[in-house]
Amino acid sequence: MNTLNLFKIYKMFESEDGLKINANVLEQLQEWNLIPREGQYLCARGHPLKLLECTASSDGFVWRCRKISKSGKQVRTCNQQISLRKNTFFDRSRLSMVKLIAFSYFWLKNVTQDFIIDELSITRPTAVDWCNFCREVVYDGMVVKGREIGGVGSIVEIDESKFGRRKYHRGHAVEGQWVFGGVERGTNKCFLVPVEKRDKETLLAVIKNWILPNTTIVSDFWKVSLMPKCPYMCI
Ligand SMILES: [Zn+2]
Structure with missing residues (x-):
């Protein structure tokens, strides 16, 4: 965003108020992976559902199965319907x-x-x-x-921050949780890990857990000397 x-x-x-959405909104929501694309969602009988306009639905669209089945002379449409919001954000x-x-x-x-x-x-x-x-x-x-980020040829920026409320009457003292995180340049893949301690061992363990070997790590606070035999390049 x-x-x-x-x-x-x-x-x-x-x-x-935009109660009813339009096709452009659907497309944008699919691009943001907030609703599935057609073909990813199946009705209870296993047929792929289609996004169809529906005035009776508050959003203006529903997932509906249009699969037609024939038995003898009878032609039936499956017609199973699922809310556009089902299993989404x-x-x-x-x-x-x-x-x-x-x-x-x-x-x-x-x-x-x-x-x-x-x-x-x-x-x-x-x-x-x-x-x-x-x-x-x-x-x-x-x-x-979250999954490991980085790898050969990629750059990950790491940083630490304290999350919490600023205490009144105590200047800039913040009570809260230290969090350690990293962002992969170009893809914006990232991780955030709450940490109790901010010592070398803790941070190195988090790095090894979350960043793939041979990643170039960029950091303001990290010192190359912290990791003499580390599998990362630190700048
Ligand atoms: Zn169906």
Whole structure:
């Protein structure tokens, strides 16, 4: 969502409430891997489902099976139907898709919850619920389903950061969790790992776990001398 902004979101949905989506939105959501492409999703009988317009559905589209079967003179269409949101990022919300996309965009931009509530006209419990969900999605994608990055010819930038609340009356002291992470240049594949200690052994273990050998590692805090026999090039 690097180059996304609010105008682009509204233009994509062609309206601010955007209850019904259009074919362009479908295409964009598929490009972002937020909904499957045709052919990836099967009905209960194993036929590939098609995305079809449906005025009765709140989003304006449903997955439907159009498989025709003949037995004798009888011709039947399978017609099994599944919600567009089933098993997707949007599954557990009733908010319109434009609001969910805008919410996620705001969340990534780190704006306040009050700002989101005002802009999207949603209730506080809804905002809290979706914030938690966004956090779970990021955790799941980066920690649970994360995979090793880097490899021959690739460059990974590593960094460490402390996540948490800034304490009032205590200057810049932050209570929270140290997190160690890396991003692969060009692909933006990344990992984030919470760490208890920030010593050489801990960080090296995380690196070996998450970064493939022969990767060039770029870091502001890392010193080449930390790893005399390391399988990485550090700059
Ligand atoms: Zn079917």
